[in-house]
Amino acid sequence: MANPSAVCNGHLHHHHQKQNNLLKSGIYKKNGITKGMKKNGISNGTLYKKTFIEHFEQAPMYVAVLTFLGFGVGTVFGYLRDFMRAWGLEKRNVATEREQQKDFVPLYQDFENFYTRNLYMRIRDNWNRPICSVPGPQFDLMERVTDDYNWTFRFTGRTIKNVINMGSYNYLGFAETDVNALKTVTIELQKYGTGICSTRQEMGTLDKHVELEQLVAKFLGVEDAMVFGMGFATNSMNIPALVGKGCLILSDELNHTSLVLGARLSGATIRIFKHNNMQSLEKLLREAIIYGQPRSRRAWRKIIILVEGIYSMEGSIVRLPEIVSLKRKYKAYLYLDEAHSIGAVGATGRGVVEYFGMSPDDVDVLMGTFTKSFGAAGGYIAGKKDLVDFLRTHSHSAVYATSMCPPVAEQIIRAMKCLMGLDGTTQGLQRVRQLGKNTRYFRRRLHEMGFIIYGNDDSPVVPLLLYMPGKIGAFARRMLEKNIGVVVVGFPATPITESRARFCVSAAHTREMLDTVLNALDELGDFLHLKYSRYSKSSHPELYEETRLELED
């Protein structure tokens, strides 16, 4: 993902000797960027108990050129339309300031909204699509049409039924309306109502919260846990409580907005290391300890590393064993945000800590959200009792924000009990296994078809690269015509040349649903020329009994 002109061999080598070496050490990677990374992988091979395969293939050069061309054309037309609007040649569709306030300082700069007005507006119908059913493996979309090229929408009143849902974060399929499954939630809703009307420290701690916190601590295998009403707010309100001025935060390049906001609000110094790149992190750690704070050279009070379990735009899994060894060596603290990985990876759904076979004591602060795998809302922070006691007293959320609402807490409790097997069935384990199977099948088939997919082979978040701005809109609309709902993302959530479609595999998807999606993707891939990958496996079937034995130099 560095510069398109970097060395990127277009052919595939089979180094059998190297294969043996790498198989012994247990880690290898397919990467179009630097070879140094791979060498490091070999030397740290003993940290990883199972193979760690990530793909970040680069597209051929002509794709980048065409992408920039596409944006260029869009920009030129954008200027043209702005010009026509300013001179009254075209109708202005956007809302305007009040007459009485026309001489106030303008609220928005024109150029700030250039991208929104001219590029985003053209394909706006692919986002904010309203649904009117449970966000399970299939859902019902409300049909929306626009009469004026996406400036306004109107509902026709019809619903598009049974659209296959590849966009919602429903990894374990707990977003369901089965009456038996929701029995306890119904009872608690009747008993408690929907509101709390108070904060945790005042009158807002219910017995339900205590029950939930004990269950979360047991689930994760830690001493204590605390739950909060919103996942985003869990980060933005607790990181400032843990670090302050004089501390150093080392944050991954691609961290989520909530982590970035929490780090900024804390007032600590922030330094960014390259995505999942351990050399970059080690270099920053060494520099920080040796040279201290800038200008005054005082030692840092503490150093905290912010990483996520699964990165939602890349589908990559954090290199936890290496980070933990670095953290031990340099005495830093680790804050792991498992928003997407809790419940989704690991043999029993305990997240990346279990996935790598490590113990929860290795991570200082375990944070996660309940929105994705548990089909509820809210977040938690877990760890040692000292940490959680401190957060009970000093977290912004405990003092000023409402606590979690009881029916939502009950949904988490029942989902967690199901996962832990405490409800007497093995349904939880089955769901985790099904998710793993679905993920591996989906990713394998997409690789075979020749799409460029980013991320780790075990991550249920599957980004499929589209690159060109014109294809973003075309892809999403055509998939909807085939009754499949996908999520597409472009700039500014991703780098400008790497627009993508992101699939979220769920345990509730059946093999037929996945096959329907895959066939549609196959067709659409041919039609839109999306199969950029040069390592398409279907061309060498006999050499690929296992997906792992691919190497690239």
Added chain:
Amino acid sequence: FQAPAYHLILEGILILWIIRLLFSKTYKLQERSDLTSKEKEELIEEWQPEPLVPSVPKEHPALNYNIVSGPPTHIITVNGKKCINFASFNFLGLLDNEKVKNAAQASLKKYGVGTCGPRGFYGTFDVHLELEERLAKFMRTEEAIIYSYGFATIASAIPAYSKRGDIVFVDEASCFAIQKGLQASRSNIKLFKHNDMADLERLLKEQETEDQKNPRKARVTRRFIVVEGLYMNTGDICPLPELIKLKYKYKVRIFLEESLSFGVLGEHGRGITEHFGINIDDIDLISANMENSLASIGGFCCGRSFIIDHQRLSGQGYCFSASLPPLLAAAAIEALNIMEDNPDIFQILRHKCERIHKALQGISGLKVVGESFSPTLHLQLEESSGSRENDVKLLKRVVDYCMNSGIALTQARYLDKEEKCLPAPSIRVVITVEQTEQELDKAASLLKEAAQSVLN
């Protein structure tokens, strides 16, 4: 032609100088160029960080939470004891309203619990759209936008409009969520004394003279005033008519935070704009949370589409967070229905507030802070003992006395080190529509007794 001798000598010296410069070491200002790798390893070995969290004393009041068994309704079971609830912000008593619960149940059957996605990625449900429409219609504005958490509402709304270099005039007594929103926006913050319009005008005049010095910069610097309808920390209201005059005089936009006044003030509960009879379009943005009067979770902002639509792409708590669970949205819609159908509850609530406000006057040792029609009052110590810790302990004894006799109260909690203007320790008294006159009288007399026994 022979060059003169001094030419050759000069050129020779120059060439030698260049050669010397080429081979000398470069001089970097930043690094300690003398650290050997052994010294570096030693530094790394020696460095000891602070512990991740400082230890918290066991008797810290916040570690011993009040645990409520069952719903925090009018009769609340705190720590095993049944009390009358004077601590939860359940102003309109909608927390255990049957209709609200039925609406939530119906939504649960249809949608499940969570939305599994942010608004942009299939997290927009028809109930969200309906709630936004209803709120906009109720408040008589063009558009409304919903957030899934009350705190995040104003904390995301302010940074969406006010950026680095802009100026925000904010009241000293504003709540913590506003302070966090201001911190995230990185704008220039100017605090004015609580409800003091003269102080605000002084600041605005100062800014005007600054502007005249640099008119180009002034043309692009946005200005905002952020005030609350009913202040959580002091229980009084902001003088909105004067603020509107200042708005047009100095060309500043107003953001109004109405978490406590929504569903309380005004003839139909529309908040402080209805209370004063002001045209709602004069306020640029109204933000409120649904966690008080509407007894749900979440928050909303309403105003003209020109303003609100911007948050759909730049409100961080909106774009990057999962949307509000549909059952909570359905509960809020039903609560709005009840508010619209029974407009007389607001008058009843005000009547009760005035009653208890009068009854609490004259307690020796405690003074009442708050307007007579405000449903949340503070009881502060008339004379502080000198140290905040002791004040807090005294007030805790008053609260415990009341709790033991069946009235549930709580102290107002703050983060001492984080607040810009830390209010004095106080007991929070919340009045709801469900409290009967006897209960109000009982609470007042109990507080008198408690103050007598503890403070004298």
